[in-house]
Amino acid sequence: MGVENTLICSVFGFYPAPVRVHWTRNGLNVTDGTSINVPFPHKDQTFSQISRLDFLPQLGDTYSCTVDHVALTEPQRRIWETNYSA
Template sequence: MYEFDGDEQFYVDLDREETVWGLQEFSTVYAFDAQEALPYIVSLKNNLRALIQRHNVTQVPSEPPEVAVFPKNPVELGQPNVLICHIDRFFPPVLNVTWLRNGQLVTEGTSETVFLPSTELRFHKFHYLTFVPTAEDVYDCKVEHWGLGEPRLSHWEVQESVQVTETMETAVCALGLVVGLVGITIGSVLIVRALLQP
């Protein structure tokens, strides 16, 4: 993977032996031939395998992930949106992530990123679910990782927001205006009375 300024530009898919661009626009500006890189990657893998065999290395402990689920855009009932499951700060980069709607497995409309490097030699990853929000549906992002004793469910459902109607806004504004005018009138009367008393 190659990144610039913290953003992934491309990576090489070793199974398909091709370059995968983060945005297609990058491929018009930059060029990277995955075929030329393959011999170097094979050499690096062989060197790594030899180093592992020659040295007694204890296994690094697993770091459990932090999971958060949130919508891409502000939620409007009946309007298509995308749920994002952000899995962060975990090691090793091995995960099993599934989406659940009302406790049932969802397979359509899902996508994911590759494992992305994070701080302190950990990783993070995004999983996406395209959905149409309704008041009845609840969604869970189920994450399984070696660092977790049991799968972690991160829950999301439509939050009922209390929206103030225009009539209520107008009434509050009018009430504020009336209270202000009454205050000015009473204040003026009290000041005039105080000035007239000997």
């Protein structure tokens, strides 16, 4: 807790490029500390893309990465919770 950290949302195997990625903290959109790379092409014509969130974790915070793409029927979300055990 209280130490700068980074979450990474890795998206791979999609076509066409790009994907849309957004981050939330406790259900609210976050833009500060976010970045996303240029889609990386693969030999099979698919792409990979990575988004990062640099943040200062606080006890009880919940973060999520949501990915949306034209090939998805609904956005995909991954959730991380900040927990600390002494």
